[in-house]
Amino acid sequence: MNNPSAGPSSKTKVGSSQSSETSFKRKRGVFQKDLQHMMYGFGDDPNPLPETVALVEDIVVEYVTDMVHKAQDIASKRGKLLTEDFLFLIRKDLPKLNRCTELLSMNEELKQARKAFEVDEEKLASTE
Amino acid sequence: MQTMKQSKDPFEVAFEEQEESPPESPIAADENETQTPAAAAASGQGDDVGTSVPPSLPSTTTGAAISIGAAGPIVKSKEEDEEEDEENMEIELGKFPPSGDPDKMAKMQTILSQFTDEQMNRYESFRRSGFQKANMKRLLTSITGSSKISVPMTIVVSGIAKMFVGELVETARIVMTERKERGPIRPCHIREAFRRLKLEGKVPRRSVPRLFR
Numbered sequence: 345m346n347n348p349s350a351g352p353s354s355k356t357k358v359g360s361s362q363s364s365e366t367s368f369k370r371k372r373g374v375f376q377k378d379l380q381h382m383m384y385g386f387g388d389d390p391n392p393l394p395e396t397v398a399l400v401e402d403i404v405v406e407y408v409t410d411m412v413h414k415a416q417d418i419a420s421k422r423g424k425l426l427t428e429d430f431l432f433l434i435r436k437d438l439p440k441l442n443r444c445t446e447l448l449s450m451n452e453e454l455k456q457a458r459k460a461f462e463v464d465e466e467k468l469a470s471t472e
Numbered sequence: 473m474q475t476m477k478q479s480k481d482p483f484e485v486a487f488e489e490q491e492e493s494p495p496e497s498p499i500a501a502d503e504n505e506t507q508t509p510a511a512a513a514a515s516g517q518g519d520d521v522g523t524s525v526p527p528s529l530p531s532t533t534t535g536a537a538i539s540i541g542a543a544g545p546i547v548k549s550k551e552e553d554e555e556e557d558e559e560n561m562e563i564e565l566g567k568f569p570p571s572g573d574p575d576k577m578a579k580m581q582t583i584l585s586q587f588t589d590e591q592m593n594r595y596e597s598f599r600r601s602g603f604q605k606a607n608m609k610r611l612l613t614s615i616t617g618s619s620k621i622s623v624p625m626t627i628v629v630s631g632i633a634k635m636f637v638g639e640l641v642e643t644a645r646i647v648m649t650e651r652k653e654r655g656p657i658r659p660c661h662i663r664e665a666f667r668r669l670k671l672e673g674k675v676p677r678r679s680v681p682r683l684f685r
Binding site (some may be wrong): 392443447 | 522538593594596597598599600601602603604607610611612615616618623624625626627629630631633634635636638639640641642643645655656657658659661663664666674675676677678
């Protein structure tokens with residue numbers, strides 16, 4: 345069922361034929377470690393089967409690829425690809441949309457906090 | 473509020489958490505009223521089993537391992553993010569879900585305190601797991617062909633991808649219960665889950681069919 349690829353060539357697993365879409369050779373198991381923890385967190389065995397992880401990785405890469413292509417289609421009218429294009433894509437999927445807006449504002453918050461931290465450090469340094 | 477039973481399957485635990493924890497509360501208390509019925513409606517959405525449980529990203533570059541996101545929000549308004557982000561910064565290591573709502577925090581605390589070790593382990597994996605920023609950036613760069621992928625874009629795509637993995641795994645588990653199978657998830661379950669997600673329209677379809685697969 346699954347054909348492990350030899351070396352750096354593109355994988356030939358079910359659901360993936362990236363070579364026609366992308367110009368790079370995808371190594372296998374790029375997300376393997378992360379996926380194992382993730383799948384366990386979502387309900388799989390503490391040690392998910394390697395073939396399952398590989399299949400999920402393929403599916404996720406295909407998912408991301410298709411999403412990016414769609415986002416690029418949307419963005420092509422405007423020019424540059426922006427984060428908002430992704431948010432537009434998932435607008436119907438409320439849990440994802442809410443999660444993304446949450447992540448983005450957290451990121452902003454952290455950026456501000458880091459900035460403030462640096463300013464304080466400078467103040468401390470200058471007063472000493 | 474439901475009391476958590478010790479023998480709960482962690483998968484069901486996650487599902488229950490989604491149902492009983494109200495959405496993130498904003499600045500005003502009255503928004504809780506509007507959101508709880510929305511939460512009830514949202515948890516009844518189609519076959520979205522457990523997809524409302526948002527995942528979290530691993531620690532940020534500050535190294536403080538600040539947890540991101542809560543386990544339960546189903547419908548949120550955008551204004552409230554500011555408030556709870558303050559809370560987020562004080563809570564560390566993703567053990568407690570950050571929430572501006574003390575009531576919700578209390579609920580979450582009672583749930584978490586009753587977790588078995590296995591449940592806690594799994595919950596921790598759920599909160600902390602995520603795609604490496606570098607790997608995702610590399611993937612996005614190769615797909616778009618452009619050199620500049622902004623950090624927020626990486627964050628968004630990683631978040632979306634993680635939730636998608638969640639949908640896959642949870643649907644696969646449903647498939648397994650239907651087939652009365654146990655143990656680790658096998659590729660056939662994932663394929664069936666993927667097929668179902670496609671039917672539900674949760675997978676972006678290609679307007680041009682993919683040839684030479």
